[in-house]
Amino acid sequence: MNFTKPSRRDTLRMMGLAGAAGVLAPNLLVSPALANPPSTPTGQIVVGVSQEPTVFNPLMPRIEVDDGVQLSLFDALVRISPDGEFVPALASEVPTIDNGGLSEDGLTWTFKLRDDVKWHDGEPFTAEDVKFTLELIVDPNFQSWRTTGHSLIRDIEVVSPTEIKWRMEEPFAPYMSILVETMMVPKHILGPLEDRNTAPFNQAPVGTGAFKWGSRKAGDNLELVANEEYFGEGPYIERLIYKYIPDLTVLYTQFKSGDIDIISNQYISPDNYAEAKALTGKVVEVVPSSTVESVFLNMEKPQFQDPAVREAIYSAIDKQTIIDALYYGLPTPAESYLPQQSFYYNPDLPKHAFDIEKANTLLDDAGWVPGDDGVRAKDGVRLSFSNSTTSGNHLREQTQQFMQQTLGQIGIEMTIENLPPAVMWGEYWSMSKFDSVIVGIVFTTGADADVTVRFSSDAIPAQGGRGSNTGQYKNTQVDKLLQEAGQIFDQQKRKDIYREVQEIVRGDLPLLPLFQYATVRGHKEGIKGIEPNINTRIDTWNASQYYWDK
Amino acid sequence: MAGFLLRRLGQSIALLIIVSMIGFGILHLTPGGPLSQYALTPGMTQETMDRIAEQMGLNRPLPIQYLDWAWRLLQGDWGVSYRDQQPVLSVIGRHMFATFLLMASSTVIAIAVGTWIGIKGATHRYSLFDYTATVGAMVALSIPTFWFGLVGIYIFSLELGWLPAGNMYTIGDGSVLDYLHHLILPSLVLALVNIAIWSRYMRTATLDVINQDFVKTARAKGVSERRILMKHVVGNALLPMITLAGMQLPNLLSGALITETVFTWPGMGRLFLDSLGYNDYPVVMGLLMFSAILVLLGNLIADLVAAAIDPRIRLA
Numbered sequence A: 001m002n003f004t005k006p007s008r009r010d011t012l013r014m015m016g017l018a019g020a021a022g023v024l025a026p027n028l029l030v031s032p033a034l035a036n037p038p039s040t041p042t043g044q045i046v047v048g049v050s051q052e053p054t055v056f057n058p059l060m061p062r063i064e065v066d067d068g069v070q071l072s073l074f075d076a077l078v079r080i081s082p083d084g085e086f087v088p089a090l091a092s093e094v095p096t097i098d099n100g101g102l103s104e105d106g107l108t109w110t111f112k113l114r115d116d117v118k119w120h121d122g123e124p125f126t127a128e129d130v131k132f133t134l135e136l137i138v139d140p141n142f143q144s145w146r147t148t149g150h151s152l153i154r155d156i157e158v159v160s161p162t163e164i165k166w167r168m169e170e171p172f173a174p175y176m177s178i179l180v181e182t183m184m185v186p187k188h189i190l191g192p193l194e195d196r197n198t199a200p201f202n203q204a205p206v207g208t209g210a211f212k213w214g215s216r217k218a219g220d221n222l223e224l225v226a227n228e229e230y231f232g233e234g235p236y237i238e239r240l241i242y243k244y245i246p247d248l249t250v251l252y253t254q255f256k257s258g259d260i261d262i263i264s265n266q267y268i269s270p271d272n273y274a275e276a277k278a279l280t281g282k283v284v285e286v287v288p289s290s291t292v293e294s295v296f297l298n299m300e301k302p303q304f305q306d307p308a309v310r311e312a313i314y315s316a317i318d319k320q321t322i323i324d325a326l327y328y329g330l331p332t333p334a335e336s337y338l339p340q341q342s343f344y345y346n347p348d349l350p351k352h353a354f355d356i357e358k359a360n361t362l363l364d365d366a367g368w369v370p371g372d373d374g375v376r377a378k379d380g381v382r383l384s385f386s387n388s389t390t391s392g393n394h395l396r397e398q399t400q401q402f403m404q405q406t407l408g409q410i411g412i413e414m415t416i417e418n419l420p421p422a423v424m425w426g427e428y429w430s431m432s433k434f435d436s437v438i439v440g441i442v443f444t445t446g447a448d449a450d451v452t453v454r455f456s457s458d459a460i461p462a463q464g465g466r467g468s469n470t471g472q473y474k475n476t477q478v479d480k481l482l483q484e485a486g487q488i489f490d491q492q493k494r495k496d497i498y499r500e501v502q503e504i505v506r507g508d509l510p511l512l513p514l515f516q517y518a519t520v521r522g523h524k525e526g527i528k529g530i531e532p533n534i535n536t537r538i539d540t541w542n543a544s545q546y547y548w549d550k
Numbered sequence B: 001m002a003g004f005l006l007r008r009l010g011q012s013i014a015l016l017i018i019v020s021m022i023g024f025g026i027l028h029l030t031p032g033g034p035l036s037q038y039a040l041t042p043g044m045t046q047e048t049m050d051r052i053a054e055q056m057g058l059n060r061p062l063p064i065q066y067l068d069w070a071w072r073l074l075q076g077d078w079g080v081s082y083r084d085q086q087p088v089l090s091v092i093g094r095h096m097f098a099t100f101l102l103m104a105s106s107t108v109i110a111i112a113v114g115t116w117i118g119i120k121g122a123t124h125r126y127s128l129f130d131y132t133a134t135v136g137a138m139v140a141l142s143i144p145t146f147w148f149g150l151v152g153i154y155i156f157s158l159e160l161g162w163l164p165a166g167n168m169y170t171i172g173d174g175s176v177l178d179y180l181h182h183l184i185l186p187s188l189v190l191a192l193v194n195i196a197i198w199s200r201y202m203r204t205a206t207l208d209v210i211n212q213d214f215v216k217t218a219r220a221k222g223v224s225e226r227r228i229l230m231k232h233v234v235g236n237a238l239l240p241m242i243t244l245a246g247m248q249l250p251n252l253l254s255g256a257l258i259t260e261t262v263f264t265w266p267g268m269g270r271l272f273l274d275s276l277g278y279n280d281y282p283v284v285m286g287l288l289m290f291s292a293i294l295v296l297l298g299n300l301i302a303d304l305v306a307a308a309i310d311p312r313i314r315l316a
Helices: A008-017 A064-073 A127-137 A175-180 A248-257 A270-277 A307-315 A319-326 A356-365 A394-408 A421-430 A476-487 A491-508 A539-545 B002-029 B046-055 B062-074 B088-123 B128-142 B145-159 B176-210 B213-220 B225-246 B257-262 B268-278 B281-309
Strands: A044-049 A078-080 A086-088 A108-112 A153-160 A163-168 A211-217 A221-226 A239-244 A262-268 A282-297 A376-378 A384-388 A413-416 A436-441 A511-524
Touching: A044 A064, A044 A248, A044 A539, A064 A211, A064 A221, A064 A239, A064 A262, A064 A539, A078 A175, A127 A153, A127 A163, A248 A262, A248 A270, A248 B145, A262 A270, A262 A539, A270 A282, A270 A511, A307 A356, A307 A511, A319 A394, A319 A511, A384 A394, A394 A413, A394 A436, A421 B268, A476 A491, B002 B062, B002 B281, B062 B281, B088 B128, B088 B176, B088 B225, B088 B257, B088 B268, B088 B281, B128 B176, B145 B176, B145 B257, B176 B225, B176 B257, B213 B225, B257 B268, B268 B281
Parallel strands: A044 A239, A044 A262, A384 A413, A384 A436
Antiparallel strands: A078 A086, A108 A163, A153 A163, A211 A221, A221 A239, A262 A511, A282 A436, A282 A511
16 A cells, blocks of 8 residues: 555545545545646547447446446446445445445335436436336336346335335345446436337437547547536546457557557457557556456266366366466466455365376276277267357467367367357357357456356256356255345355355366456556456446546 | 330349348348347346347247348338447448548559559560569569558558558547548558559550550651650550459448458448447348449449440340
8 A cells, every 4th residue: 555645445445444434425535635637627538449339328238348438428326446345426325234225124225316416418317317217127128238136126216306215026135236237317318208229318328427428430439528517526538539449459559659548448468468568658557357267168068967077177277377378477367256356255265286197087086988089988978078269269269279188188079169259159158059168257246246147057048047057057055055145235144155155166167267367458658547446347437537647 | 225224123123132031041040149249248147138139029030020121121221230229321321431531542542553653664664663563563462451551550650650550530630631641551551452453454454555556657657755655555555444443343342341450440341340240130231232232233334334335235
């Protein structure tokens, strides 16, 4: 911690130490002592992204870069700090059992709202907008991207323009994390419309956020302008521009040439890290991401029924060499599906070791005998399976070849069947048509460790389930624990349960965790206010704080 | 003539329908769909994906989806892009402008420079200039465009800092001069290959003409070399080149994918790639229909013009 110039995170920590974090107004989270943002918005910042933001209705399905834009245009009731603390945004305080916002049984939620918030068109933001938003999400005619949690809401009551309460059908602790990702939309604009899926609003959104919609040149760039009426701190720049540069090499070149000020998603590729570090006038840093790379196994395939096989495969993957040789040592080895920075992370999981001998012994003991072709078999099942990933991802393709070699040494045949993204992530993935897949997944919901949709046995789409448990993992103990943790609000207890879930999953190995990604981010010297937040999907989550220090 | 026209129109429409059916079928039968990009979104469930697919009408039988699409198209509704949520025609229109700008400027450069090199090469056959031009053309044709693009960016943007490293304009500027500044490098890179092609054709065409009798006659009459070149040779040599220039037109639709990618130029090539990668059915179908219509129309006009010019072509 640097006391001469404390970062926002340090400030937060200090306030936490003082036990005062809860009573401070949110805008004090930005320490005024931190250099000097301009008094009126000044200048512009160009953010380069390799995927094009195209979804601007924040309740519709979206990808990371859409998040980045939406977080500047809209606000949720609560926000999440880099430390994983809930911070009020449109709400005036975060409801807890202690402050009475949450009932003891977790069923009644009451939100007090700020009274000084205006939509970009000047209309006041009120509890009616919150009610409208929560109802729109579960409207069967609306293309909302997630109804988890929202579908439990009953009896929404607007107590006053600044207070709203509702009842939950059953207690659901992860809901606060879901609310963090639920941006409020204006009732006075969307309410009167018949079809909200194709509303003009979706291409010219009106929010409450630090930036207002400017203009968009499809296929090229998107311009947001400062909302000088913003209720929070900032914004400090006049214009925030997202520039779409699909090719990663070109994205990096334009970062070098200075055409873009911040290199955002997908950031700087690992092979350019060494060079990027040495660039003058640029700040380049490695930031952990919550994406965990793993080999997903289809647990219904006969090859993967025997736990010994899964453990043998895991032992025969030379994780460290993959990380060092292919990813330039940037990612950190993982044993859990949770990022190491997570509050719920279990640091005591068994450590993976690359051990061909152990793998061979495991398979020998389990009765898998090498056939004439050198491939082991047992009861008519050959230890041969395919592995897929999106074609064109060179690092993953090299990982596959590397795995293929070491698995060959233990009598397992792995074939490579790569597919283009649109095919890969279609039914092939969702309906579990693969043998095994290399994939990077964010398992958390915001900061919450609830993984019911990924691991519970009623979440398997291929078996009629409704989640995204595409590895078809089933464990009744995990089901029970996930259900339990979802219904209690005591964070310490939840942490214990989620640690146990991680332990069981690590033992069962339905997925072979490889590593937790780290991204190489970069921006021009002189831009202040940039702060990583592992609890959000994108680096530009707090663009309202950006400014030029010249 | 009217009968011919009607018959050709009928054939064209039948062809269009067949093309659209095949295109629609292949596109929709490809595994995956426009929602697959959300498969890895945290918290995304199959239930949500199924619900949205139903709302978008993606789970209806294929023939129904086709008829729905075709019926709308007949009414002038090209649909709305899944990826962009904007009308297909406006999406295509915007990208077409970018491609047109790039294509037009590079074609002008290629024709001007290529013609000059070709004529000079032909009139000074086997000179140092001619050999240099020949070797240069071979090099330009053999080296891929992206390499030229990257080298150009490295030299002129990163090292010298004279030209921007890409993009169509400076965000926040967008004046005509700014557009021109951004056009220089990509259109030169794109023109390079065309200069090579163009100069070779031009050289051959000029050589064909230069030995013709009417040129000799002109020379015998004492017409100055310069006048012979300008008045008799170039005019005649350019004739076959017009066909060549016409062949550049379809490129407008496919765009110059590589150049557009290297220079982040928001043109048709990138639109096509983005839309395919996303399975943005309405846009891909729109592009397909658009190009099919253009090709058919082009052929039709060519036939009519040929018939009008040359009475030997019987239309009956």
